Structures are given as structure tokens and as C-alpha cells.
Amino acid sequence: MANVAIMGFGTIGFGTAEVLTKNSDIIAKRIGEPVNLKYILDIRDFPDSPYASKLIKDFAIIENDPEIDVVVECIGGTGVSRDFTLRAIKAGKSVVTSNKALVAKCAPEIFPLAVEKNVSYLFEASVGGGIPIIHPLTQCLAANNINDIMGILNGTCNYILTQMSQKDLDFDVALKQAQKLGYAEADPTDDVEGIDTARKIAILCSICFNRHVISESIPCKGISKITKDDLAFASCENYAIRLLGRGVSGENPAIFVSPHFVPSTNPLYGVNDAFNSIFVDCDMLGTSMFYGKGAGDLPTASAVVSDVIEAIVKKALPKKAAWDTQNTYSVKGQSDFVSRYYVRCSSLPTIDGIKLLSGGNGIAFITLPMSVEEIEALSSKVNAEIYMPVMD
Ligand code: HSE
Numbered sequence: 001m002a003n004v005a006i007m008g009f010g011t012i013g014f015g016t017a018e019v020l021t022k023n024s025d026i027i028a029k030r031i032g033e034p035v036n037l038k039y040i041l042d043i044r045d046f047p048d049s050p051y052a053s054k055l056i057k058d059f060a061i062i063e064n065d066p067e068i069d070v071v072v073e074c075i076g077g078t079g080v081s082r083d084f085t086l087r088a089i090k091a092g093k094s095v096v097t098s099n100k101a102l103v104a105k106c107a108p109e110i111f112p113l114a115v116e117k118n119v120s121y122l123f124e125a126s127v128g129g130g131i132p133i134i135h136p137l138t139q140c141l142a143a144n145n146i147n148d149i150m151g152i153l154n155g156t157c158n159y160i161l162t163q164m165s166q167k168d169l170d171f172d173v174a175l176k177q178a179q180k181l182g183y184a185e186a187d188p189t190d191d192v193e194g195i196d197t198a199r200k201i202a203i204l205c206s207i208c209f210n211r212h213v214i215s216e217s218i219p220c221k222g223i224s225k226i227t228k229d230d231l232a233f234a235s236c237e238n239y240a241i242r243l244l245g246r247g248v249s250g251e252n253p254a255i256f257v258s259p260h261f262v263p264s265t266n267p268l269y270g271v272n273d274a275f276n277s278i279f280v281d282c283d284m285l286g287t288s289m290f291y292g293k294g295a296g297d298l299p300t301a302s303a304v305v306s307d308v309i310e311a312i313v314k315k316a317l318p319k320k321a322a323w324d325t326q327n328t329y330s331v332k333g334q335s336d337f338v339s340r341y342y343v344r345c346s347s348l349p350t351i352d353g354i355k356l357l358s359g360g361n362g363i364a365f366i367t368l369p370m371s372v373e374e375i376e377a378l379s380s381k382v383n384a385e386i387y388m389p390v391m392d
Helices: 011-022 024-031 059-063 080-090 100-117 134-140 155-166 171-180 195-209 228-236 297-313 372-381
Strands: 002-007 035-041 068-073 094-097 146-152 239-248 254-263 275-282 286-293 338-345 363-366 384-390
Touching (some): 011 024, 011 035, 024 035, 035 059, 059 080, 068 080, 080 094, 080 100, 094 100, 094 297, 100 195, 134 195, 155 171, 155 228, 155 239, 155 275, 195 239, 195 254, 228 239, 228 338, 228 363
Parallel strands (some): 002 035, 002 068, 068 094
Antiparallel strands (some): 146 239, 146 275, 239 254, 275 286, 338 363, 338 384
């Protein structure tokens, strides 16, 4: 029998306990032995939980229990989660996580330690919720050079944009619903300002380009300034607005996060609510697309438990880091990126000394294709409130 401990009994921790319990038979068949959920670590009390008997508050119990094979880290953040992860690995336990902040920031510290201790550090649930994307990139597409990767990577933002557009909800109301449904981060600023998407595209690009991408260096725009008028303008022109993380290969890969106008002819147009989708363009396979539920307790726990199964099944095999963490990459910019842009100004701009006098309180338009430097210059010239790429 294999023994597992969960750290953090929030949305994903609870979902993981549910998947391990409800699907225990099929999981045992796939591993060849049963999995026992021995402990759940949390500083809070859950007296009414069906898992109350497993709750503990002291990490040292997990650390010092030689029966624990796998620790599932669902604490989030990069503080206690980092400390417990490093201590669990030092104690010879595999660690599985949904924590994209920790993977994006601390991979250079965690990966080599896991290799040295020959334990697994697995993070399928950190990007795309339940969608298999980490294993496809590290294994199934390993024979390819990856040219481009692009995706809707934040369920909260996609839910908000869909609800604002289709149900005419205000931003705040849609965000509250996303929080209630368990999609949003503890601090939803990370979702709506694109920071969560930046961490996820950093992880994907680190795998694709085999360098450690510094997520804080990624140019990042979120959705908090998008209004119903922007969505209505997009809809009239047969576009949807979607927050995308993008990575384009090269000596200095262009990696960025921004809302985009996505045309109705693009499959990402139909990706609604908390669903995520990721496009990968490789030299041998060509283009492939991954789609599924990108947030929520059971979808994310589905990916967590798949990693638990792998950690147990592959316990005796030698381990390898998912990317070269010694080779760090700070994003240099988007020098080769050219696009049309949607631009909205809150007041009528003055262009080259010409003051526009009519057209209401604001103005929105789509530019010709231009570079990032050109749109930045235009944006400042016309006092743009918001601008975003328009995809062909
Ligand atoms: N807050 C995240 C999202 C959770 O909305 O996508 C899944 O990573």
C-alpha cells in the first residue's frame, strides 16, 4: 500500500481527497496497490469534514513518517509551501503540486534537489487545471522543436469575459461568481492582472525552450480595464476578447500576456467560461490543440492524482528535471511581434496638433499591423485607455 499526505485543505486539497476516495478502486488497479490518504495538513479546523480524522497541523508528522511516499502540496504561494516542499524532498518523499507560483519561481531550487534525492516533483495541475499539457510537452512532443505556444490559461478571466459578453454581467459580479465557483486565486488580482497567466506561460515556455523563464520578466496585461463597450465592439466585428499567454521561439523568445481580439474563425473564439485551451506549433507534428476545464476542484484534482499515480509507479526509476534550470531567461521584449491592434481612448485625442472635435466621449479603432514599439508610441500619443492585439 502507498501512503499519501495532502498539504492545504482548500479547493484543490479537498478535490484531491475526493478523487483519491471516490476513484480508489480504479486508482489501485492502475498502480497495482491501493493508495491510502493518511494525513491532511492544514492550520484550520474542519470538524464537519468527512476527512476530519485525517487532519493534522504539524508538518513534522508527515516529514518524519517513513510510510509517506507522496506529498501533495496545495498550500499555494511561495512561503510555507516552498519550505515544506524542500523538507519533504529532503526526507525522500515525492511531491506533487498544483502550485504554479512555486514552480515558476522556485524550480531552480527544487528540481535539482528532487533529482539528487531521486524523487519525483510533478506539476501537471499547475497549468491548464485538468488538461494534460505538461506531460504532452515533456514526453509526447519530445521529438519536436516547438515553434510557438499560445493559450487561454486562466479560467477566472475567461469566465469573467464570457459572462460579461454573453450575460451582460458587470466585471465585479462575474468575478464574485468565479470566486464562488472556486476558480479564482486567494488574491484574485493574480488572475485579473494576468500574473497567474504569466506564471503558467513561463512554465510552458521553460519546457518548450528548455530554459528557466523568469515569470516576473514577462510583459503582462490583464483584463481589469476591459469594459462592456470593448466586448460589444469586438462582438460587432465578429471577435471575442480572450486573455492569452504566448511564447514564440527564437534566440530571445518573445513571451507575453495580453487580452486579444480573437476572430470567430479561430478555435479559441469558442473557448468559454472556465475552460482553457492551448495551441502548440511544432516542427514535426505541426499544430495541436488541448482543451478542457482549466480550474475547479475535481478537474484540477484529476491532474494532481494522475501525478500521484505516476510518482508511485515510477518510484524506482531515475529522475530528470523538466527543463535546464541553470539556463535562466529574462524576457527581452517582443521585438519581432507585429499585429493589428484594437485601441480605445477615453477622450478624443490630439493627433499631430489636430484636435478631433466630434464623436462622443471616447473613440475606439483598429490599427494597421505595427510593431510593439509603434503601438506603444501611438498609445501614448492618443492617450489610449487600453490596447490589445487583433488576431487574423
Ligand atoms: N485561478 C486559476 C484560474 C486557477 O482561474 O485559472 C487554476 O490555475
